[in-house]
Amino acid sequence: MMKIYLTNENGSFQETADFSKGCWINLISPSEDEINHIASHFNIPLDFLRDPLDEEERSRIEKDDEHVLIIVNIPLVSKDEKDLSIYDTIPLGMIISKDCFITICLKDNPIFHLFSQNKVKQFYTYKKTRFALQILYLISTSYLKYLKQINKKTNEIEKRLQKSLKNKELFSLLNFEKSLVYFTTSLKSNNIVLQKMLRTNYLKMYDDDKELLEDVIIENQQAIEMAETHTSILSGMMDAFASVISNNVNIVMKFLTSFTIILALPTMVASFYGMNVPIPFQNHPNSFFVAILISVIISGTTAFIFWKKKYF
Numbered sequence: 550m551m552k553i554y555l556t557n558e559n560g561s562f563q564e565t566a567d568f569s570k571g572c573w574i575n576l577i578s579p580s581e582d583e584i585n586h587i588a589s590h591f592n593i594p595l596d597f598l599r600d601p602l603d604e605e606e607r608s609r610i611e612k613d614d615e616h617v618l619i620i621v622n623i624p625l626v627s628k629d630e631k632d633l634s635i636y637d638t639i640p641l642g643m644i645i646s647k648d649c650f651i652t653i654c655l656k657d658n659p660i661f662h663l664f665s666q667n668k669v670k671q672f673y674t675y676k677k678t679r680f681a682l683q684i685l686y687l688i689s690t691s692y693l694k695y696l697k698q699i700n701k702k703t704n705e706i707e708k709r710l711q712k713s714l715k716n717k718e719l720f721s722l723l724n725f726e727k728s729l730v731y732f733t734t735s736l737k738s739n740n741i742v743l744q745k746m747l748r749t750n751y752l753k754m755y756d757d758d759k760e761l762l763e764d765v766i767i768e769n770q771q772a773i774e775m776a777e778t779h780t781s782i783l784s785g786m787m788d789a790f791a792s793v794i795s796n797n798v799n800i801v802m803k804f805l806t807s808f809t810i811i812l813a814l815p816t817m818v819a820s821f822y823g824m825n826v827p828i829p830f831q832n833h834p835n836s837f838f839v840a841i842l843i844s845v846i847i848s849g850t851t852a853f854i855f856w857k858k859k860y861f
Contacts, residue, residue, distance in 0.1 A: 597644055
């Protein structure tokens with residue numbers, strides 16, 4: 550899918566059908582024909598358009614003549630077959646050309662909607678460097694937003710797990726732990742790109758642009774620290790719940806073993822009185838009640854000993 554937007558000289562933002570100088574071309578999972586059309590029209594290397602469509606593509610910035618390619622990882626939330634939230638990352642490519650600004654991604658993202666709905670202040674499609682920095686800033690804030698969501702959902706699951714240990718909650722924690730690993734890796738890769746943008750002169754920047762880039766780096770670093778903190782907390786929580794589960798199993802097994810021993814003692818007494826050999830009190834008129842009394846005394850004594858030792 551390809552959409553073209555343009556901010557005209559009057560500052561009004563609108564969607565157009567044709568390419569024009571200073572336009573924004575947003576490509577979402579584009580077809581091969583669209584890629585070839587863009588590449589031939591603006592003389593852009595095909596690799597610049599195809600690399601961001603690879604889910605395993607690393608974050609980087611590179612320049613080829615008049616074209617600059619920036620690839621960063623953006624956060625994405627989805628649902629699995631069990632309706633559990635999955636937070637992942639996918640590459641986003643930004644191509645800054647002399648005549649246009651191109652974004653290319655495998656999936657649609659709420660960040661694009663903020664621009665297409667004209668909800669970002671001081672946004673102009675022809676100010677390409679600032680446009681790229683605005684996207685990078687929104688990506689960093691999106692990571693922070695999703696990290697807060699993960700932390701909130703983790704706290705809710707922790708409260709439920711304190712009452713009942715269920716597999717669904719444990720699988721949710723495992724998904725969040727994987728998501729945090731993806732976030733941390735992507736944020737660190739993005740940070741390398743941001744630092745390189747600050748050091749090199751790939752993009753022409755004014756003082757306001759440099760300040761915005763520094764703000765982006767600060768937000769990204771904050772997201773890295775938050776992701777690492779949540780990862781450590783969640784890892785410790787998973788270990789703690791694993792110990793709780795193991796301890797609960799041990800308690801149940803200890804109780805069942807103790808209860809089995811107590812129930813086995815009356816059976817043993819009854820077995821003795823069922824033998825065809827002389828035994829004490831076998832001719833007593835109340836021999837049945839004697840066997841019952843002996844069973845109760847032995848079982849009661851054993852149960853009292855187990856209770857004192859806190860076996861149940």
